[in-house]
Amino acid sequence: MEKVKVLKLSEITENTSKLVEIEDKKIAVFNVDGEIYAIDDTCSHAEASLSEGEVFDCLVECPLHGAEFDLKTGEAKTLPATQPVVSYKTDLDDEYLYLEVGEDA
Numbered sequence: 001m002e003k004v005k006v007l008k009l010s011e012i013t014e015n016t017s018k019l020v021e022i023e024d025k026k027i028a029v030f031n032v033d034g035e036i037y038a039i040d041d042t043c044s045h046a047e048a049s050l051s052e053g054e055v056f057d058c059l060v061e062c063p064l065h066g067a068e069f070d071l072k073t074g075e076a077k078t079l080p081a082t083q084p085v086v087s088y089k090t091d092l093d094d095e096y097l098y099l100e101v102g103e104d105a
């Protein structure tokens, strides 16, 4: 498991999201009321970008067919998605966000 510096915290303001790419993985990073979450960007149902979805109650709604995923766990909460997306452990210092990525992430 590798800890990777992802972005400056100033780049992701409160209640916004951002798509980042690390080692060929597309990861959606969300700032929800100051809490940072990171999950795979590609919806487990089809090819939609979850970083473009609407966020509410710590869930993101897929912009294509509306499946909802838990930002903390990646769990698919509503159809049509049935499979989870990977969630990543986040770590912050005063200035940067780090994610743990690796084979078993």
Ligand code: FES
Pocket (backbone or CB within 6 Å): 043, 044, 045, 046, 047, 048, 062, 063, 064, 065, 066, 067, 079, 080, 081
């Ligand atoms: S692509 Fe996300 S719900 Fe269909």
